[in-house]
Amino acid sequence: MIILKGPSGSGKTTLLTLMGGLRSAQSGGLQVFGEELVGAKKNKLVKTRKNIGYIFQAHNLLASLTAKQNVQMSLELHDGIKAAEIEQRAIALLEAVGLGDHINYHPHSLSGGQKQRVAIARALVSHPKMVLADEPTAALDSKSGRDVVELMQQLAREQGCTILIVTHDNRILDVADRIVELEDGKITLDTKH
Amino acid sequence: MKTPLSWLQLSHEKSRLLIALAGIGFADMLMFIQLGFKAALFDSSVTFHKALRGDIFLMSPQSDALGFTKTFSERRLYESLAVEQVESVVPIYLNFGSWKNPVKQNNKTTTRTILTIAFNPAKNSLNFPGVAENIDQLKLPDVYLFDDKSRAEFGPIPDLVKQNGTVKTEVDSRQISVRGLFSMGASFAADGNILTSDTNFLRLFSERKKGLIDVGIINLKPGADLASVKATLKSKLPQDVDVFDKEEFMQKEISYWQNATAIGFIFTLGTAIGFVVGIVIVYQILYTDVANHLPEYATLKAMGYKDSYFVILVFQEAIILAVLGFLPGYLLATGLYSLAAGATALPLSMTASRATTVLILTIIMCCASGTVAVKKLSAADPADIF
Ligand SMILES: Nc1ncnc2c1ncn2[C@@H]1O[C@H](COP(=O)(O)OP(=O)(O)OP(=O)(O)O)[C@@H](O)[C@H]1O
Numbered sequence: 001m002i003i004l005k006g007p008s009g010s011g012k013t014t015l016l017t018l019m020g021g022l023r024s025a026q027s028g029g030l031q032v033f034g035e036e037l038v039g040a041k042k043n044k045l046v047k048t049r050k051n052i053g054y055i056f057q058a059h060n061l062l063a064s065l066t067a068k069q070n071v072q073m074s075l076e077l078h079d080g081i082k083a084a085e086i087e088q089r090a091i092a093l094l095e096a097v098g099l100g101d102h103i104n105y106h107p108h109s110l111s112g113g114q115k116q117r118v119a120i121a122r123a124l125v126s127h128p129k130m131v132l133a134d135e136p137t138a139a140l141d142s143k144s145g146r147d148v149v150e151l152m153q154q155l156a157r158e159q160g161c162t163i164l165i166v167t168h169d170n171r172i173l174d175v176a177d178r179i180v181e182l183e184d185g186k187i188t189l190d191t192k193h
Numbered sequence: 194m195k196t197p198l199s200w201l202q203l204s205h206e207k208s209r210l211l212i213a214l215a216g217i218g219f220a221d222m223l224m225f226i227q228l229g230f231k232a233a234l235f236d237s238s239v240t241f242h243k244a245l246r247g248d249i250f251l252m253s254p255q256s257d258a259l260g261f262t263k264t265f266s267e268r269r270l271y272e273s274l275a276v277e278q279v280e281s282v283v284p285i286y287l288n289f290g291s292w293k294n295p296v297k298q299n300n301k302t303t304t305r306t307i308l309t310i311a312f313n314p315a316k317n318s319l320n321f322p323g324v325a326e327n328i329d330q331l332k333l334p335d336v337y338l339f340d341d342k343s344r345a346e347f348g349p350i351p352d353l354v355k356q357n358g359t360v361k362t363e364v365d366s367r368q369i370s371v372r373g374l375f376s377m378g379a380s381f382a383a384d385g386n387i388l389t390s391d392t393n394f395l396r397l398f399s400e401r402k403k404g405l406i407d408v409g410i411i412n413l414k415p416g417a418d419l420a421s422v423k424a425t426l427k428s429k430l431p432q433d434v435d436v437f438d439k440e441e442f443m444q445k446e447i448s449y450w451q452n453a454t455a456i457g458f459i460f461t462l463g464t465a466i467g468f469v470v471g472i473v474i475v476y477q478i479l480y481t482d483v484a485n486h487l488p489e490y491a492t493l494k495a496m497g498y499k500d501s502y503f504v505i506l507v508f509q510e511a512i513i514l515a516v517l518g519f520l521p522g523y524l525l526a527t528g529l530y531s532l533a534a535g536a537t538a539l540p541l542s543m544t545a546s547r548a549t550t551v552l553i554l555t556i557i558m559c560c561a562s563g564t565v566a567v568k569k570l571s572a573a574d575p576a577d578i579f
């Protein structure tokens with residue numbers, strides 16, 4: 001669990017979108033999962049995206065889908081998983097984030113914290129190698145923000161995946177295994193806990 | 194099975210879906226009505242041709258269409274009897290007359306133009322229901338059969354005939370009596386029809402000369418070769434008659450209505466307008482749908498969904514809208530057909546081939562809109578959502 005912090009405009013979001021293959025890097029070097037992403041073709045970027053789970057500041061769930069269907073969308077992207085398995089894994093992860101009773105709810109009837117938990121389930125259900133989260137707690141009160149981060153920490157441990165969280169929220173720094181600080185596009189601090 | 198996002202997205206907003214389907218249904222109904230009337234026009238214009246019993250038909254080259262025929266000498270018909278494989282010939286007389294409605298409307302006598310069809314009743318030459326049963330009546334002087342599918346403005350003749358057996362009225366100021374009914378139907382040329390013998394016809398229209406006829410029917414012997422007889426007749430007969438087989442005879446009539454009048458063009462234009470209205474409606478719906486879902490699509494792109502997924506998604510929505518919108522359009526049009534058929538006495542009804550045509554047009558219409566709406570997809574940039 002890595003926390004990336006730094007003043008506004010320091011380039012945190014930019015770094016995140018570059019790592020995730022959402023933006024194409026023009027020069028320099030950028031290796032993700034051992035693959036060079038600088039100058040990579042769109043196909044390669046799309047492939048990289050499949051190995052990454054995203055959690056956004058706004059939950060970005062699909063309004064027309066239920067919690068379960070939202071989570072399933074992430075699994076359907078991967079070939080060779082049977083429909084029954086997709087459903088069962090989606091339900092299992094929703095139960096893991098404490099939403100076992102809400103699998104058939106649409107986002108508009110879930111609270112902010114619940115929506116973010118669905119988003120976490122969606123990001124983690126396909127066992128990505130890495131999860132990128134940009135200020136996932138910003139829209140939540142401190143209690144549910146804390147819950148969400150602890151949930152991410154627990155699931156990341158279970159699955160053995162890396163989670164990179166961008167945050168301004170100093171109250172959650174203690175969950176981090178490593179804290180990286182960015183200032184004006186440069187890493188100024190890199191501490192391990 | 195993958196999550197059917199296209200359907201879930203469309204059905205998520207029920208009222209918008211309903212409005213969309215109403216719009217597409219309306220466009221479909223427009224197309225159905227236009228195509229239906231066009232087909233009815235052409236169908237009704239050849240019901241008479243279809244019903245004539247014969248293999249080869251003669252007509253004056255100056256004749257345009259039924260009801261607008263120029264006469265030619267029946268000698269041409271008898272000349273064709275010289276051809277080995279010809280068995281018999283029948284002269285047909287046609288003319289418009291002024292029919293007096295025997296029932297006064299608001300104490301006023303009304304008249305209306307009616308098409309009079311005549312041939313020698315010794316042998317039935319017309320395959321309409323009612324002709325064979327009543328043909329012997331026509332051997333009596335001034336006796337006529339009335340087309341019970343004529344428009345109502347001619348008077349309640351079918352009811353009166355059924356009640357009293359005979360209805361007396363006037364055509365071109367001559368006293369005639371209707372003693373029976375047959376079923377032909379109105380066409381664009383004639384609102385109503387009566388049938389009588391050649392002798393009665395010449396009594397009624399004293400200006401018409403015996404021996405000058407409108408259509409000549411030629412019947413061939415069993416096993417005769419139609420194409421070769423037609424070719425022989427074409428070369429043998431003088432240029433003052435045209436020789437047709439049945440298909441050509443009907444096609445000439447249809448071509449007349451298609452080309453010599455703007456009717457075919459108008460209905461085609463009407464269909465095109467329905468089509469364009471549909472494109473605009475579906476484009477509005479799909480464009481709004483894509484625009485509203487851009488952040489969601491960007492999220493899916495970030496997760497790793499390819500651009501092609503969204504193109505397919507938009508076209509799936511287009512086809513779902515096409516099929517669902519087609520159903521109310523189809524039902525509405527079927528209802529309107531029977532209403533219009535009742536009001537106009539035209540052979541207007543839903544056919545499987547027209548339904549297929551409109552369904553295909555609807556799918557093309559929706560996909561055309563989809564093609565334009567797809568362009569908006571590139572605005573979904575996954576880099577924008579963090
Ligand atoms: N699309 C863009 N084009 C050009 N410059 C951009 C673009 N997006 C961001 N920038 C610039 O890049 C720098 C880094 O922005 P970035 O969004 O990464 O900051 P951040 O660290 O995420 O800040 P915050 O904490 O406020 O979210 C800023 O100076 C910003 O103005």
Ligand SMILES: [Mg+2]
Nearest residue numbers: 012013014579
């Ligand atoms: Mg940022």
